[in-house]
Amino acid sequence: xxxxxxxxxxxxxxxxxxxxxxxxxxxxxxxxxxxxxxxxxxxxxxxxxxxxxxxxxxxxxxxxxxxxxxxxxxxxxxxxxxxxxxxxxxxxxxxxxxxxxxxxxxxxxxxxxxxxxxxxxxxxxxxxxxxxxxxxxxxxxxxxxxxxxxxxxxxxxxxxxxxxxxxxxxxxxxxxxxxxxxxxxxxxxxxxxxxxxxxxxxxxxxxxxxxxxxxxxxxxxxxxxxxxxxxxxxxxxxxxxxxxxxxxxxxxxxxxxxxxxxxxxxxxxxxxxxxxxxxxxxxxxxxxxxxxxxxxxxxxxxxxxxxxxxxxxxxxxxxxxxxxxxxxxxxxxxxxxxxxxxxxxxxxxxxxxxxxxxxxxxxxxxxxxxxxxxxxxxxxxxxxxxxxxxxxxxxxxxxxxxxxxxxxxx
Amino acid sequence: xxxxxxxxxxxxxxxxxxxxxxxxxxxxxxxxxxxxxxxxxxxxxxxxxxxxxxxxxxxxxxxxxxxxxxxxxxxxxxxxxxxxxxxxxxxxxxxxxxxxxxxxxxxxxxxxxxxxxxxxxxxxxxxxxxxxxxxxxxxxxxxxxxxxxxxxxxxxxxxxxxxxxxxxxxxxxxxxxxxxxxxxxxxxxxxxxxxxxxxxxxxxxxxxxxxxxxxxxxxxxxxxxxxxxxxxxxxxxxxxxxxxxxxx
Numbered sequence: 240x241x242x243x244x245x246x247x248x249x250x251x252x253x254x255x256x257x258x259x260x261x262x263x264x265x266x267x268x269x270x271x272x273x274x275x276x277x278x279x280x281x282x283x284x285x286x287x288x289x290x291x292x293x294x295x296x297x298x299x300x301x302x303x304x305x306x307x308x309x310x311x312x313x314x315x316x317x318x319x320x321x322x323x324x325x326x327x328x329x330x331x332x333x334x335x336x337x338x339x340x341x342x343x344x345x346x347x348x349x350x351x352x353x354x355x356x357x358x359x360x361x362x363x364x365x366x367x368x369x370x371x372x373x374x375x376x377x378x379x380x381x382x383x384x385x386x387x388x389x390x391x392x393x394x395x396x397x398x399x400x401x402x403x404x405x406x407x408x409x410x411x412x413x414x415x416x417x418x419x420x421x422x423x424x425x426x427x428x429x430x431x432x433x434x435x436x437x438x439x440x441x442x443x444x445x446x447x448x449x450x451x452x453x454x455x456x457x458x459x460x461x462x463x464x465x466x467x468x469x470x471x472x473x474x475x476x477x478x479x480x481x482x483x484x485x486x487x488x489x490x491x492x493x494x495x496x497x498x499x500x501x502x503x504x505x506x507x508x509x510x511x512x513x514x515x516x517x518x519x520x521x522x523x524x525x526x527x528x529x530x531x532x533x534x535x536x537x538x539x540x541x542x543x544x545x546x547x548x549x550x551x552x553x554x555x556x557x558x559x560x561x562x563x564x565x566x567x568x569x570x571x572x573x574x575x576x577x578x579x580x581x582x583x584x585x586x587x588x589x590x591x592x593x594x595x596x597x598x599x600x601x602x603x604x605x606x607x608x609x610x611x612x613x614x615x616x617x618x619x620x621x622x623x624x625x626x627x628x629x630x631x632x633x634x635x636x637x638x639x640x641x642x643x644x645x646x647x648x649x
Numbered sequence: 650x651x652x653x654x655x656x657x658x659x660x661x662x663x664x665x666x667x668x669x670x671x672x673x674x675x676x677x678x679x680x681x682x683x684x685x686x687x688x689x690x691x692x693x694x695x696x697x698x699x700x701x702x703x704x705x706x707x708x709x710x711x712x713x714x715x716x717x718x719x720x721x722x723x724x725x726x727x728x729x730x731x732x733x734x735x736x737x738x739x740x741x742x743x744x745x746x747x748x749x750x751x752x753x754x755x756x757x758x759x760x761x762x763x764x765x766x767x768x769x770x771x772x773x774x775x776x777x778x779x780x781x782x783x784x785x786x787x788x789x790x791x792x793x794x795x796x797x798x799x800x801x802x803x804x805x806x807x808x809x810x811x812x813x814x815x816x817x818x819x820x821x822x823x824x825x826x827x828x829x830x831x832x833x834x835x836x837x838x839x840x841x842x843x844x845x846x847x848x849x850x851x852x853x854x855x856x857x858x859x860x861x862x863x864x865x866x867x868x869x870x871x872x873x874x875x876x877x878x879x880x881x882x883x884x885x886x887x888x889x890x891x892x893x894x895x896x897x
Contacts, residue, residue, distance in 0.1 A: 436785065439697045439777075483700060536786055538711050569866045570857045574770070578787070581776040584697065605866060613771065 243493050245481045246445060249474060253452040259463045260455075261303040262336055265295040268463050269343035274408035277342070279333075279350040279362035281559050282462035285539065285551055286401060289420040290410045294462040295345075297365065298358055301333030305625040306509045314626050327595025328625035330357040337368050347407040348374050349400065353381035353555075354562040357595065375407040381556060383566050387549075393556060394549035401548075414544055421539040421547055423472060427457045428554075430475035432536045437482040439583055442491025443500065443525050445482045447583075448507060448515070451531035453478060454560075498523030499648045502579050504606070505591040505599060506530050506561065508624040513632035522640060522649050527583040530560040533575070565598050572602055573609040580615050586648050587616040589639065593624040616646040652763060652856065653720045656849045657727050657755055660720070660830060663841055664734055672736050672834045679731035679811045682818060687803050688780035690812045691819070697777030705800035706743045708793045709750030714836035715790035717752040718846035721769055725757030730826035733810035737834030740795055740805050751832030751842045752791045754813065758823040765823060766856045772820045779812045789850065806831045 240248070258264050269275045274292040276282075282294035304313055305328050314328050317335035336342055348371055350362030366376055377400050382389040401412050431450055438447040457471035491497050499522060507529040508514065518524040537554040540546040557563055564572055576588060588610050592600050599606075603619055610617035620638065623629035643649035668674045689695065709715030722728065738748065756769060775784045781799025786792040795804060810829035818824050832838055874880050 432785065433701075436698060436783070437700075441696065486698065486700070535788065536711065536792075569861055570767075577771050578774050581771075581774045582697070582784075584777065605864065608864070612768070 242481050242485055242490075245477065246449075249449070249478055249481075250452070252474065253456060256456055256460045256467060257303070259460050259467075260296070260299050262300050262341060264463065265300050266341075266343050268293045268295050269345065271464065274346045274404075274410055275343070276347045276349060276404070276408075277345040277365070278348075279365055280353055280358050281555065281562070282459065283397070283551060283555055284458045284462040284468065285417070285420050285424050286397070286404075286412065287462050288465040288468045289417045290401075290404060290408075290412050291465050292404065292408055292410055293464060294349075296459060296462070297333040297336070297361060298329050299459055300336060301331070301361075302329035302509065302625065304332040304336070305329060310509075311626070311628060325594050327355075327357050327593070328623065330361050330595070332625075333361050334364055337364055340370070344370060345374060347404060348376045349379065350376070351379035351381055353379075354559070354565040355596075355598065375403065377403040381562070381566060383568075385557060385567055385571070390549045390553040390556065393552035394545065397548045397552055398545075417544070417547055418541045420468070421541050421551075423468060424457075425538045427453075427472050427475055428534070428536055428538065428558075430472070430479050431457075431534050433479045434475070434482055435532075435534065437479065437486050438527065440486045440489075441584065442489075442495070442497040443527065444485035444491060445478070446492060446515075447525075447527050447532050448511075448529065449478055449532075450534060451507060451529065454531065454534060492519065492525070495519045495525065496523045497525055499587065499643055500525050500527045500583060500585050501587045501589055502527055502576065502583070502585045503529045503589050503591060504576060505593050505596065506624045507532070508591070508622070508627070508632075510627040510632050513627075514635055517632075517636055518639065521636075522643060524639070524643060524649070527585050528579050530564060533560065533579060534558065565596070569602060569605050573605055576606060576609055576615070577613050580610075580613070585615070587618065587643070587646065589618050589620060589642075591620045591622050591624060593622065594629060595623070595625070616642075616648070618642045652852050653849055654722050654724060654727060656718075656845050656852070657720045657722055659845050660753055660755065663845060664736065664830065666841065667736050667832070667834065667838055672838065673738075675735045675739070677733050677735075677807050678729070679733060679807065679814065681731075682815055686811055686815065687808060688782075688799050688812065690779055690815050692776075692778055694778050695780040697783060699781065699783040699794040699796045701794075703796050703798070704794045705745070705797040706740055706795045707747040708795070708833070709752075709791050710747045711790075711792065713747050714749035714839050715751070715792055716832075716839045716843045716846050717750075717754075717773075717787070717789065717791045718842075718849045719754040719756065719769055719773055720849050721756040721758075721761050721765070723757075723759060723761050725759060725826045728755045728757035728826040728828045730757075730828065731811075731814065732828045733807045734828075734830040735806045736830070736832045736838065739807075739833075740800050743833075744800070748833040749836045749839055750791055750793070751830070751839045753830040753832075753842065753845075754817070755826075755828040755830075756817065756824055757826040758821075759825065760823045763856045764860060765821070766853055767860060768821060769817075770853070772817050775813075775816070778816055779809070782809065782812070789846070806833075 276294045287294040317331040352359040453475045461468040503526045537558040540550040607617045781796035784793045814827045
């Protein structure tokens with residue numbers, strides 16, 4: 240296989256795995272013969288994988304619902320329910336799935352206040368959803384701080400959560416299995432870091448968005464089906480191998496004459512396939528990072544059960560995309576911009592300001608000032624990452640093109 | 650006297666403590682900045698990448714231990730400009746190894762103020778600025794790789810200290826003096842350093858709070874419901890929402 244064929248195969252495998260995250264996948268997961276939990280946000284895969292249970296994520300199923308045929312109609316139906324029009328469509332869609340009565344009854348429901356108030360609200364809807372009235376529930380309270388005290392606090396809640404899962408499902412979390420899974424998780428995190436570093440090369444060898452694909456495989460898909468967890472490691476190893484080979488050969492992405500590298504500082508849009516390839520082919524503009532393709536290495540300390548839970552907590556609070564940006568302070572948000580732009584050699588920073596992300600809209604001026612202080616051209620967009628009708632991909636392309644031209648980059 | 654002077658004064662005590670425990674301590678004074686370095690330094694000095702297979706030495710892997718801090722003062726006399734102190738093995742002794750890594754940057758300048766803190770912290774992001782040196786992670790610790798090529802050209806931790814000094818002085822004309830201390834001896838030796846770093850981080854965190862407050866952003870909301878004046882409002886909203894959802 241050529242390197243490009245390997246990359247295409249990895250992409251195709253990823254897309255196939257992602258079917259498990261859709262609303263159809265959620266219903267399939269309920270029939271897998273293992274205990275089935277629905278969570279409102281990121282599923283901390285180390286725990287469900289180590290306990291051999293299946294976890295589906297409401298907001299992710301919601302986000303997946305905004306893609307593909309009939310997406311606009313589904314978003315409109317969700318809006319007709321009476322929820323606020325500018326509510327993030329992934330959350331809106333999750334609420335719609337509840338209202339439409341198309342979700343299976345899980346063995347347990349876990350909700351959390353992270354990463355944002357909208358998901359918190361979805362969690363409250365899940366907690367009060369009449370068909371799940373008798374389903375055991377557990378609520379996580381994610382702190383906004385970044386100190387060891389915060390990680391220990393959240394780790395203690397995870398301990399309670401594990402006990403609640405054990406009670407609801409009869410499954411046990413053993414130290415031996417948890418250590419095994421934590422070590423595999425550390426290996427995956429290390430591979431994601433290797434990949435991120437390799438994409439710093441000029442020209443960029445592989446679409447940096449593959450870090451997002453690998454991360455979602457290792458976390459979200461693995462949480463739905465624990466057997467995917469080790470396969471995700473293999474997927475990442477193949478990705479790192481092919482990327483390293485391309486770096487050594489000094490070859491860039493196929494068909495791309497790289498001229499511009501930029502940071503898209505938000506979630507990658509569900510309509511990104513209409514935007515990013517065009518930016519690459521027509522302007523040589525490569526998106527180096529989004530929220531979900533930016534990862535810090537936060538290893539799990541396997542010394543004891545408590546240290547594992549506290550470090551899983553830290554990994555969740557500081558390493559989960561959106562939770563990192565939405566729940567922590569403005570200085571972390573702005574500091575990350577500078578680090579990414581310097582390390583990935585970004586020529587510009589695009590702030591998409593997804594309509595559902597009130598927090599990033601509020602950060603706009605601060606981010607702009609940070610970019611100015613560090614000589615990074617900054618562009619505010621204001622789009623909806625889930626609903627292309629708000630600002631079509633063509634319009635986004637034109638605006639970015641004008642911005643790149645006016646700053647002398649294109 | 651500026652905010653971090655106490656922590657700066659603790660650094661020589663820390664070095665002496667390690668020396669008294671028998672650690673190998675090498676102190677050298679760098680030549681003037683105009684004297685060329687054995688590696689290229691500056692934006693775009695190299696690819697920013699050191700592949701695993703090209704690595705001579707890895708520093709500060711989380712498993713080996715890592716700690717770093719940047720301390721600055723408006724009393725340049727507290728900082729010995731150009732001095733590089735290395736505690737533990739240097740690059741040439743560590744082919745193929747992964748060593749713990751402590752990095753302390755002491756920066757002095759008459760005109761340095763709390764408002765310069767953010768810029769000084771951002772200067773710690775090296776990117777592609779030092780040939781053959783790749784920083785993998787640099788938040789509160791430094792995890793990095795040194796390439797075989799530059800190690801064979803004579804790259805040492807003194808070279809790294811000189812390169813960091815060159816970059817920092819080029820980044821701000823307020824920096825008059827910069828001293829560097831590297832620790833590679835053991836994970837245990839980093840623990841005491843971590844205490845100094847934590848103290849420094851608490852102060853720089855407070856500086857950040859004040860800086861951001863001046864920009865109209867409050868970082869210090871504890872969001873502790875038990876002491877929040879808005880708790881009643883939040884509780885009412887949650888109750889109303891619950892009722893609405895139950896009724897739907």
